[in-house]
Amino acid sequence: MNVFNTLGRRIEGFVPYEPHTVKMYVCGPTVYDEVHIGHGRTFVSFDAISRYLRTKGYNVIRVQNITDIDDKIINKAKEIGKPWNEVSEHYSRSYLELLNSLKVKVDIHPKVTTHIKEIIDFVQKLIEKGNAYVANGSVYFDVNTYEKYGQLSNVKKEEWDQGEEIVKEKKHSYDFALWKAHKEGEPYWESPWGKGRPGWHIECSTMSTRYLGDQIDIHGGGMDLVFPHHENERAQTEALTGHTWVKYWMHVAFLTIKKEKMSKSKGNIIPLKDALNKYGPSTLRYWYLSSHYRNNVEYSEEILDQSAKSLQRLKDAISVLRKIIQEEPQHYAEDDDVRTQREIVSVISRFDEHMENDFDTANALTDIHELASIVFSKLQYTEDVFGALIALDGFRKFNSVFAVMDEEFSAELDQLAKVIDAVIEVRNYLRKKQMYDLSDQIRDILARGGIKVLDSKEGSTWRFQ
Numbered sequence: 001m002n003v004f005n006t007l008g009r010r011i012e013g014f015v016p017y018e019p020h021t022v023k024m025y026v027c028g029p030t031v032y033d034e035v036h037i038g039h040g041r042t043f044v045s046f047d048a049i050s051r052y053l054r055t056k057g058y059n060v061i062r063v064q065n066i067t068d069i070d071d072k073i074i075n076k077a078k079e080i081g082k083p084w085n086e087v088s089e090h091y092s093r094s095y096l097e098l099l100n101s102l103k104v105k106v107d108i109h110p111k112v113t114t115h116i117k118e119i120i121d122f123v124q125k126l127i128e129k130g131n132a133y134v135a136n137g138s139v140y141f142d143v144n145t146y147e148k149y150g151q152l153s154n155v156k157k158e159e160w161d162q163g164e165e166i167v168k169e170k171k172h173s174y175d176f177a178l179w180k181a182h183k184e185g186e187p188y189w190e191s192p193w194g195k196g197r198p199g200w201h202i203e204c205s206t207m208s209t210r211y212l213g214d215q216i217d218i219h220g221g222g223m224d225l226v227f228p229h230h231e232n233e234r235a236q237t238e239a240l241t242g243h244t245w246v247k248y249w250m251h252v253a254f255l256t257i258k259k260e261k262m263s264k265s266k267g268n269i270i271p272l273k274d275a276l277n278k279y280g281p282s283t284l285r286y287w288y289l290s291s292h293y294r295n296n297v298e299y300s301e302e303i304l305d306q307s308a309k310s311l312q313r314l315k316d317a318i319s320v321l322r323k324i325i326q327e328e329p330q331h332y333a334e335d336d337d338v339r340t341q342r343e344i345v346s347v348i349s350r351f352d353e354h355m356e357n358d359f360d361t362a363n364a365l366t367d368i369h370e371l372a373s374i375v376f377s378k379l380q381y382t383e384d385v386f387g388a389l390i391a392l393d394g395f396r397k398f399n400s401v402f403a404v405m406d407e408e409f410s411a412e413l414d415q416l417a418k419v420i421d422a423v424i425e426v427r428n429y430l431r432k433k434q435m436y437d438l439s440d441q442i443r444d445i446l447a448r449g450g451i452k453v454l455d456s457k458e459g460s461t462w463r464f465q
C-alpha cells in the first residue's frame with residue numbers, strides 16, 4: 001500500500017512501526033464555535049482511512065484531541081459574557097455528538113485541561129535538555145536547537161515568524177510558546193514557572209505520546225496545520241525523544257466555498273449540524289469521499305443533491321442483488337454468467353487497487369458505480385445467485401470503508417430475514433392444511449410491510465419489494 005507523506009512530499013510504501021497496529025493522531029477542533037462542514041471533511045477522511053486499514057486487518061488506534069483552552073475560547077467567552085469553561089464544554093459536547101452522527105470513530109478524545117500535569121512535565125524535560133527557556137514566566141521552544149526545523153513544511157527561515165506570537169522576551173522571533181505566563185482575567189494553572197497556561201502546539205505532542213507512545217504511524221489534520229502547528233509539534237517531540245516521531249504525515253485539502261477555505265474566522269461556514277439535518281450523514285460522507293483527500297472540494301448544493309441520487313443508485317443495485325439471492329442457487333453457471341462473475345471480481349479488485357494507492361476514494365467510488373452498472377445491465381436479467389453474492393460482497397467491502405449504507409448491511413436486516421423465514425414456514429404449513437384464508441391474510445400483511453411472497457408448488461419464498 002502507498003501513502004503520500006507530506007514530509008518529503010512523496011509517495012511511500014506503508015509499513016507501520018509495529019506489523020499489525022496503526023497508531024493515528026488527528027488534530028481535533030478548538031471548541032469555541034460550531035463545527036463546520038470543513039472540519040467534517042478532515043474527520044471523515046481520516047475515518048475512511050482508518051476503516052480501510054481495519055478491513056486490511058490492522059488494529060487501528062485513533063486519538064483526536066479537543067483543544068478546550070485557547071485564546072479563541074477566552075475571547076469568545078468575553079464576547080458573550082460567559083465563563084470560558086462553559087463555552088468549551090458546550091462546543092465540545094456538540095462536537096462529540098456531531099462526530100457520532102457522522103459515524104466518525106475515534107478511540108480517545110483527550111482534552112487539554114485534563115492533561116496539564118503531563119504538559120508541564122513535557123515542558124520541564126525540554127528545559128532540562130536545553131531545548132526550551134524560561135522568560136518572564138513563559139517558556140519558549142528554542143527553534144535553533146532542532147536542526148530539522150522547516151523540513152516538514154518546506155517553509156524558509158525568513159518566514160518562520162510565529163504570527164501573533166512576536167514577543168520581545170523571545171530569543172528569536174520564530175521561537176514559539178510552550179507555556180504562556182498568566183494575564184489578568186485569564187484562566188491559569190500553577191507551574192514551576194508561575195501561573196500560566198499551555199501553548200497550543202505542546203498539547204498534541206504531550207497527548208499523542210501519552211496515549212500512543214514515542215512513535216506513531218500517522219499524524220493528520222487539515223493542510224492549514226502543516227505550518228506552524230505540525231512543524232512545531234515535530235520539533236518539540238523529536239527534541240525530547242531524540243528520534244523520529246511520525247512515520248507518515250498526512251494532510252487533507254480544504255473544503256472551500258466560493259474558492260476560499262471554509263473557516264470560522266472568515267465567517268463563511270456552513271455548520272455541520274445544518275448540513276446533517278438537510279442531507280443526512282450518508283450523503284455527506286458520500287460527497288466528502290467522492291474526492292481524493294488531497295484535492296480541494298468546493299461546496300455546492302447541486303453536487304450534494306447529485307450525491308444523494310448517486311448513493312440511491314448503489315442502494316437500488318443492492319435491492320436487485322437481494323432479490324436474485326432469494327432464488328434457489330443453480331449449481332451450474334452459463335458461460336455468460338461466468339463472464340459476468342469475472343468482470344465483477346475484477347471491478348472489486350480495482351476498488352482495492354485504488355484504495356491502496358494513497359486511499360483514492362474518488363476512483364474507488366467510480367469502480368463501485370461500475371459494479372452497479374454490471375448489476376443493472378447484466379445480473380438483473382439472470383438468476384445467477386453466485387454472481388449476486390460476489391457482487392454483494394463488493395458492496396459490503398465498499399460500505400465498510402465509506403459507511404454510507406449501513407442499513408443495507410445491518411445485522412437487524414439479517415435478523416428481520418430470519419423472522420420472515422419463520423412466518424413463511426408457518427404459512428407453508430397453513431397452505432398444506434388448506435387453510436387458505438389465513439395464509440392469504442398473512443401474505444397481505446407481509447405485502448403491506450414491503451415483503452412479497454412468491455408461492456410455488458414446492459412451497460413459498462419471499463423477497464423485499
Ligand SMILES: Nc1ncnc2c1ncn2[C@@H]1O[C@H](COP(=O)(O)OP(=O)(O)OP(=O)(O)O)[C@@H](O)[C@H]1O
Pocket residue numbers: 027028029030031038039040041042220221222223224225252253254255256261262263264265266
Ligand atoms: N475548510 C476546511 N477544510 C478541511 N479541513 C479543515 C477546514 N477547516 C478546518 N479544518 C481542519 O479541522 C480540524 C480542526 O480545526 P480547528 O478547530 O483547528 O480549526 P480552526 O482553524 O480553528 O477553524 P477555522 O479554520 O474554521 O477557524 C483541523 O485538522 C483543521 O485543519
Ligand SMILES: [Zn+2]
Pocket residue numbers: 026027028204229233
Ligand atoms: Zn495538533
